Amino acid sequence: MARVVVLGGGVSGHTAATFAAEWLGSAHEVVVVTPNSKWNWIPSNIWVGVGGMSKEDVTFDLAPVYAKAGITYKQAKAVSINPEGSETSDKPFVTISYTLAGREGESENVEYDYLINATGPKLNFGATPGLGDANGLGEFTVSVCTADHAVHANEEFQKCIEKMKKGERQKFLIGTGHGLCTCQGAAFEYIFNIEHELNKAGVRDMADLKWISNESFLGDFGVGGLHMKSMGFAVSSKIFAESLFTERNVDWIIGAHVNKVEKGKVHYELLDGSMGEEEFDFSMLIPPFAGVGLKAYAKDGSDITSTVFAPNGFMKVDANYAAGSYDNWKASDWPKTYQNPTYDNLFACGIAFAPPHPISKPMSSPNGTPIGPTPPRTGMPSGIIGKAVAHSICDRILKGKDAPLHEASMAHMGAACVASAGKGIFDGTAAAMTIYPVVPDFEKYPGTGRDVDYTFGEIGLAGHWIKHILHHLFLWKAKLKPGWTMIPE
Amino acid sequence: MIREIVTYPTPPSVEYATDVRVFDEEIFSLIEDIKETIKANSLEALAAFQVGSYYNIVVVKKDDGSFLELINPRIISQSGKVTTIEKTAYFPELSAKVTRYEAIGLVYQDRDGAQHSLRADGDLSILLQRKIDYTFGSSFFNKLDKEEKKLFQKKLEYGSDIAISQSCPTVFKRDYIVKVINALLVVMAALLIGSLFTEKSTSGQLFNYQSYLFLASVGLNIIYIFYAQYEGKRFTSCTSCQIGNIIGTAAILLIKLSVVMLLSYFIM
Numbered sequence: 111m112a113r114v115v116v117l118g119g120g121v122s123g124h125t126a127a128t129f130a131a132e133w134l135g136s137a138h139e140v141v142v143v144t145p146n147s148k149w150n151w152i153p154s155n156i157w158v159g160v161g162g163m164s165k166e167d168v169t170f171d172l173a174p175v176y177a178k179a180g181i182t183y184k185q186a187k188a189v190s191i192n193p194e195g196s197e198t199s200d201k202p203f204v205t206i207s208y209t210l211a212g213r214e215g216e217s218e219n220v221e222y223d224y225l226i227n228a229t230g231p232k233l234n235f236g237a238t239p240g241l242g243d244a245n246g247l248g249e250f251t252v253s254v255c256t257a258d259h260a261v262h263a264n265e266e267f268q269k270c271i272e273k274m275k276k277g278e279r280q281k282f283l284i285g286t287g288h289g290l291c292t293c294q295g296a297a298f299e300y301i302f303n304i305e306h307e308l309n310k311a312g313v314r315d316m317a318d319l320k321w322i323s324n325e326s327f328l329g330d331f332g333v334g335g336l337h338m339k340s341m342g343f344a345v346s347s348k349i350f351a352e353s354l355f356t357e358r359n360v361d362w363i364i365g366a367h368v369n370k371v372e373k374g375k376v377h378y379e380l381l382d383g384s385m386g387e388e389e390f391d392f393s394m395l396i397p398p399f400a401g402v403g404l405k406a407y408a409k410d411g412s413d414i415t416s417t418v419f420a421p422n423g424f425m426k427v428d429a430n431y432a433a434g435s436y437d438n439w440k441a442s443d444w445p446k447t448y449q450n451p452t453y454d455n456l457f458a459c460g461i462a463f464a465p466p467h468p469i470s471k472p473m474s475s476p477n478g479t480p481i482g483p484t485p486p487r488t489g490m491p492s493g494i495i496g497k498a499v500a501h502s503i504c505d506r507i508l509k510g511k512d513a514p515l516h517e518a519s520m521a522h523m524g525a526a527c528v529a530s531a532g533k534g535i536f537d538g539t540a541a542a543m544t545i546y547p548v549v550p551d552f553e554k555y556p557g558t559g560r561d562v563d564y565t566f567g568e569i570g571l572a573g574h575w576i577k578h579i580l581h582h583l584f585l586w587k588a589k590l591k592p593g594w595t596m597i598p599e
Numbered sequence: 600m601i602r603e604i605v606t607y608p609t610p611p612s613v614e615y616a617t618d619v620r621v622f623d624e625e626i627f628s629l630i631e632d633i634k635e636t637i638k639a640n641s642l643e644a645l646a647a648f649q650v651g652s653y654y655n656i657v658v659v660k661k662d663d664g665s666f667l668e669l670i671n672p673r674i675i676s677q678s679g680k681v682t683t684i685e686k687t688a689y690f691p692e693l694s695a696k697v698t699r700y701e702a703i704g705l706v707y708q709d710r711d712g713a714q715h716s717l718r719a720d721g722d723l724s725i726l727l728q729r730k731i732d733y734t735f736g737s738s739f740f741n742k743l744d745k746e747e748k749k750l751f752q753k754k755l756e757y758g759s760d761i762a763i764s765q766s767c768p769t770v771f772k773r774d775y776i777v778k779v780i781n782a783l784l785v786v787m788a789a790l791l792i793g794s795l796f797t798e799k800s801t802s803g804q805l806f807n808y809q810s811y812l813f814l815a816s817v818g819l820n821i822i823y824i825f826y827a828q829y830e831g832k833r834f835t836s837c838t839s840c841q842i843g844n845i846i847g848t849a850a851i852l853l854i855k856l857s858v859v860m861l862l863s864y865f866i867m
Binding site for chain 1: 617618620621622653671673674675676704705706714716732735736737741
């Protein structure tokens with residue numbers, strides 16, 4: 111009997127674990143190690159952050175779902191990996207530390223045959239002074255990265271609405287809290303949902319909304335922008351985004367590295383090296399992501415973290431990490447199987463794998479500060495990658511050690527993104543976008559690097575309906591309700 | 600090499616706006632071509648897209664005759680708003696009222712790939728914003744407000760700026776001619792009714808007046824047809840089918856006149 115251990119129960123890890131359990135059946139064991147007791151459909155957190163949904167709407171308890179699927183669930187966080195085993199045993203294992211109430215801090219070594227690292231990101235609030243520290247979110251800004259953060263964000267937001275109703279003008283600053291953030295899409299959704307809710311509350315005229323981001327142009331979204339083909343012509347997401355921001359009267363600061371947050375004020379550096387300040391009454395700034403800080407040890411106990419992990423803490427996989435400068439970047443640099451090059455029973459998926467380089471053009475200020483989005487590995491691609499990794503491992507268990515691995519390169523993968531710009535059955539809006547491939551392939555598609563026939567976007571009410579339907583659909587799938595395997599990632 | 604400038608209605612390419620990644624001879628020769636095209640057409644600036652290339656390059660001719668080469672330009676700061684009338688080589692002979700930022704800050708790369716920054720205001724700021732629109736697959740069309748966009752669509756349809764008025768008048772001068780003809784018709788009808796109560800000789804004299812009035816009305820109707828057409832051409836943005844209206848109005852007037860004149864002929 112083989113044991114597959116999945117570290118992390120987010121979109122990617124949960125997909126990998128549930129499919130692995132489905133395909134392997136009861137003959138083999140699937141273990142999920144995640145510090146959380148609840149599963150969170152993160153894309154809907156932005157609605158929790160404006161009071162459109164409750165925490166219960168976007169989360170559910172993992173234990174009953176894993177019990178139903180026959181998955182061994184350990185509510186704990188992974189601390190280290192021993193891919194070669196210990197001095198007394200050749201069996202590789204992972205050391206975990208329980209977070210389960212009543213067993214906090216208890217340590218255990220979990221042996222594995224195959225390990226999937228889907229630990230997601232560490233929300234690195236400590237990277238920007240004032241944004242937070244090693245313990246997490248600071249006191250000056252809010253976040254929508256977790257359901258609890260989103261609940262807190264909504265409490266602060268409602269306070270602002272009350273102030274505006276009393277005639278006090280409020281300034282909202284939403285965006286990225288560091289020069290190397292990803293996930294601009296979440297902040298984009300949040301600012302427009304705020305705008306929508308302010309309108310609904312009848313206090314829009316009392317609010318100034320401003321966007322601050324590390325993108326070098328509005329609409330970059332961490333994928334170097336996209337070209338939307340619509341009604342016979344194609345237009346850049348920059349033009350699309352600028353139109354939307356102008357239409358909704360949202361101002362923007364672009365190419366900015368937020369380097370310090372104080373009470374009611376952020377300090378930032380722009381791509382041209384100039385420094386600026388921006389005041390706020392309410393601010394949601396996405397933190398940069400880092401690896402969760404897993405360590406790796408060799409058989410003799412020596413530290414091999416740098417062999418298994420990249421310096422940013424994400425796990426090395428079959429990517430070309432020596433691609434060099436921007437002009438040398440190729441689609442083939444991106445990983446296909448997500449297998450660790452040193453240990454072939456070690457895989458990483460979702461945000462946990464180390465990307466070879468950004469997708470957007472790398473830029474830095476004359477002061478040497480890198481300012482540019484890091485590549486997104488969330489949403490649809492992370493689900494697809496999780497499933498492909500699970501498939502590879504199941505094949506190796508069921509068909510033999512030489513079974514070919516399944517591939518899911520982001521350079522061969524399309525992605526659909528539905529970005530909410532306001533929630534409401536009749537007055538909601540969302541921008542529905544598809545992009546193919548996620549990572550531009552300049553050799554195959556000279557010019558933009560993408561196939562414009564499969565890259566398009568549209569904004570409107572139908573987009574919101576799709577977003578809302580997807581919310582229920584993916585929760586249905588994650589809860590493993592009837593027909594869940596047929597719902598795509 | 601002087602290149603042909605892409606103009607409307609050739610749609611924006613779907614392969615534009617890719618950042619320059621490799622700074623090689625292909626790029627340098629493209630920049631030289633853009634410069635020659637600017638000189639040959641006496642332009643202020645061109646984006647690479649305007650000569651059919653998808654690279655993110657803008658070349659601006661400075662006042663002293665030298666050129667500013669901007670590779671991969673990005674606007675990263677902006678302040679103030681200003682509305683001016685703009686022209687661009689993509690829409691030859693046409694202009695539109697566009698609202699832009701008064702001052703901008705941008706970063707760009709030179710031929711060696713080194714990054715620079717630039718602050719621009721006044722005409723240069725507007726020019727750069729217009730050119731950078733092209734590098735992202737757009738033109739000033741997408742920057743127009745709703746009213747201006749409608750008007751500009753008309754300009755595109757007629758291929759001209761001049762014959763377009765921003766608003767459609769509610770009263771045309773030609774309507775005054777119709778009013779005069781109608782007044783004459785009333786007089787003619789009054790004469791016709793009056794003739795019923797007069798002697799035969801007076802009635803014959805009244806018929807003479809009736810004939811003069813008829814000829815004057817027909818003459819005015821002819822003037823109306825020509826003047827109305829002239830006026831219609833001045834307001835091409837008005838959507839109603841003006842030619843149809845003019846012919847219809849003239850025909851109705853002529854029928855009315857003919858009926859009155861025929862009755863007058865037999866009664867008077």
